[in-house]
Amino acid sequence: MRHEQLSELGQQLRVDSVRAAAAAGSGHPTSSMSAADLMAVLMGNHLRYDFEQPDHPGNDHLIFSKGHASPLLYSLYKAAGALQDEEFLTFRKRGSRLEGHPTPRLPWVDVATGSLGQGLPYGVGMALSGKRLDHLPYRVWVLCGDSEMAEGSMWEAFEHAGYERLDNLIAIIDVNRLGQRGPTRHEWDLDAYARRIRAFDWHTVEIDGHDIEAIDRAYGEALSTVGRPTAIIARTMKGRGVASVENREGMHGKPLKNADEAIAELGGVRNLAVPVLGPPTVTPTRPSAEGPLALPRYNTGDSVPTRDAFGEAVAAVGTARGDVVALDGEVGDSTRLEYFHKEHPERYFEFFIAEQQLVAAAVGMQTRGWNPYVATFAAFFARAYDFIRMASISHADLNLIGSHAGVAIGEDGPSQMGLEDLAALRAVHGSTVLYPCDANQTAQLTAAMAERSGIRYLRTSRGGTPVIYPPSETFPIGGSKVVRATEDDRVTLVGAGVTLHEAIEAADRLAQENIPARVIDLYSLKPVDAETLRTAAEVTGRLITVEDHHPEGGLGDAVLGAFGDGRPVPRLVRLAVRTMPASSTPAEQLHDAGIDADAIVAAARDLVGRDG
Numbered sequence: 001m002r003h004e005q006l007s008e009l010g011q012q013l014r015v016d017s018v019r020a021a022a023a024a025g026s027g028h029p030t031s032s033m034s035a036a037d038l039m040a041v042l043m044g045n046h047l048r049y050d051f052e053q054p055d056h057p058g059n060d061h062l063i064f065s066k067g068h069a070s071p072l073l074y075s076l077y078k079a080a081g082a083l084q085d086e087e088f089l090t091f092r093k094r095g096s097r098l099e100g101h102p103t104p105r106l107p108w109v110d111v112a113t114g115s116l117g118q119g120l121p122y123g124v125g126m127a128l129s130g131k132r133l134d135h136l137p138y139r140v141w142v143l144c145g146d147s148e149m150a151e152g153s154m155w156e157a158f159e160h161a162g163y164e165r166l167d168n169l170i171a172i173i174d175v176n177r178l179g180q181r182g183p184t185r186h187e188w189d190l191d192a193y194a195r196r197i198r199a200f201d202w203h204t205v206e207i208d209g210h211d212i213e214a215i216d217r218a219y220g221e222a223l224s225t226v227g228r229p230t231a232i233i234a235r236t237m238k239g240r241g242v243a244s245v246e247n248r249e250g251m252h253g254k255p256l257k258n259a260d261e262a263i264a265e266l267g268g269v270r271n272l273a274v275p276v277l278g279p280p281t282v283t284p285t286r287p288s289a290e291g292p293l294a295l296p297r298y299n300t301g302d303s304v305p306t307r308d309a310f311g312e313a314v315a316a317v318g319t320a321r322g323d324v325v326a327l328d329g330e331v332g333d334s335t336r337l338e339y340f341h342k343e344h345p346e347r348y349f350e351f352f353i354a355e356q357q358l359v360a361a362a363v364g365m366q367t368r369g370w371n372p373y374v375a376t377f378a379a380f381f382a383r384a385y386d387f388i389r390m391a392s393i394s395h396a397d398l399n400l401i402g403s404h405a406g407v408a409i410g411e412d413g414p415s416q417m418g419l420e421d422l423a424a425l426r427a428v429h430g431s432t433v434l435y436p437c438d439a440n441q442t443a444q445l446t447a448a449m450a451e452r453s454g455i456r457y458l459r460t461s462r463g464g465t466p467v468i469y470p471p472s473e474t475f476p477i478g479g480s481k482v483v484r485a486t487e488d489d490r491v492t493l494v495g496a497g498v499t500l501h502e503a504i505e506a507a508d509r510l511a512q513e514n515i516p517a518r519v520i521d522l523y524s525l526k527p528v529d530a531e532t533l534r535t536a537a538e539v540t541g542r543l544i545t546v547e548d549h550h551p552e553g554g555l556g557d558a559v560l561g562a563f564g565d566g567r568p569v570p571r572l573v574r575l576a577v578r579t580m581p582a583s584s585t586p587a588e589q590l591h592d593a594g595i596d597a598d599a600i601v602a603a604a605r606d607l608v609g610r611d612g
Contacts, residue, residue, distance in 0.1 A: 022259035032072035058279030065119020066145035117151025125364020162201030209234030309439035311336025378402025378418025406548030423553020506600035
């Protein structure tokens with residue numbers, strides 16, 4: 001498009017942003033108005049996209065990291081003919097696809113944004129897919145705000161993109177100087193941003209973000225830069241074009257008071273149609289499965305760490321499925337993800353100690369149809385929890401593996417112990433949470449995760465645990481295993497992972513005292529096997545839950561949830577880690593936390609003894 005047309009398109013995008021926010025009575029029009037010229041030039045002259053085929057493998061990807069500027073994004077879709085004006089004006093209304101911050105309810109949105117600092121990390125994952133997995137020439141464009149440049153996740157993304165030399169990634173930084181409550185840290189000091197970004201091996205271009213010709217040249221320069229990603233750092237004005245709001249504090253997140261006057265000041269409503277460039281003709285190639293699924297098999301009675309079983313199983317899954325990729329946070333030797341690396345190095349990605357970028361890259365890769373397994377210590381997923389939460393809003397499909405969970409890791413101490421992970425992952429919408437107790441169970445669940453949708457979490461253990469199930473045993477997600485049971489059971493012991501073995505030992509000891517105990521292996525904490533728990537409660541009337549986790553939100557709460565529909569709750573004792581651990585051996589840790597066989601036996605005696 002000619003520069004005069006692009007200037008008019010920029011004004012149209014501003015007008016439509018004002019109209020959308022006015023119709024909704026809320027939104028962020030001034031944040032949209034600052035970036036309107038940047039997006040007009042991108043849409044008119046550089047973005048390659050087929051709106052009728054949003055899944056076309058050659059399509060470029062556009063991410064609004066500053067997701068609050070959604071009126072601008074929806075205005076772009078309207079200009080491209082993808083949205084009609086009637087739907088456009090349903091912005092933020094009940095039932096509308098045009099939510100306050102973008103989500104994949106719209107087919108042209110890859111990822112949900114709105115929690116600032118996430119779009120560029122997602123873009124790194126997509127750009128890596130283009131370079132190392134898809135081998136396709138699509139570009140990834142990310143519109144960033146200057147406020148989110150204070151987020152550490154942005155700098156994890158800048159560093160990793162530079163390290164990987166992702167010249168198919170272009171960050172467009174809308175430096176409009178004003179954040180939510182006042183000026184941003186560097187205001188209009190473009191060089192302050194450029195110096196920092198260049199330090200991470202990026203090419204930078206500093207421009208006036210309202211100079212159509214300069215914007216056009218900058219995009220061309222970005223596309224001709226080889227071996228480095230490019231950041232276009234654009235000086236803009238928030239509320240550009242309307243004197244009452246332009247570069248004024250206190251206007252963030254508010255519709256304009258007099259929308260009609262603002263629209264007139266901007267030159268009135270326009271209906272320019274953008275002839276968007278189509279994607280190149282490409283032939284996508286995907287590695288096919290290399291063979292049938294042949295999971296590792298372990299002999300009953302052996303002692304095998306479940307993290308070892310996970311590592312061997314995920315390597316086998318990678319052999320059977322060409323869409324599986326593995327992402328490591330520099331702990332692959334501990335999580336055993338290194339086994340996948342040895343078998344499939346071309347589908348293995350190292351993100352070092354940068355857990356936010358680790359999870360974000362997986363979200364980006366799964367938008368391209370890949371099936372990521374992401375592994376780190378269970379405790380360290382806390383660093384990336386906001387990305388996990390947002391991934392569920394993106395309807396992302398991720399396999400997360402948290403190793404070194406609970407006090408059972410022993411001498412490393414509390415900083416390394418995941419004691420909140422089950423609660424955190426159970427709280428994620430639509431998630432699956434699994435905690436296997438032995439190697440064959442771990443292998444089966446590792447493979448089953450790849451077939452599910454949503455956020456899937458598998459908790460593994462550091463130390464060896466006895467193999468109690470044969471390789472032929474099956475473990476449906478949402479199920480459980482009754483490990484010990486008689487018609488005369490007086491109490492039910494419910495454990496998972498390491499505590500399941502403590503419960504078995506406790507049941508054997510209680511049997512010698514004529515207190516028969518049922519033992520349930522609750523390997524699936526979400527979804528939970530409510531029917532088996534209810535049956536046990538009806539038979540025994542007493543439940544003891546045992547978990548290597550804090551009492552809030554973990555196994556005990558999962559069990560309670562089985563009785564949450566008005567059913568009577570059995571007499572219940574909940575054993576969990578209630579004190580702050582310190583360094584000691586695994587056995588000492590379990591004892592001091594009150595979750596070992598001794599504690600279970602004592603709790604069962606007391607619970608049964610209350611009835612005489």
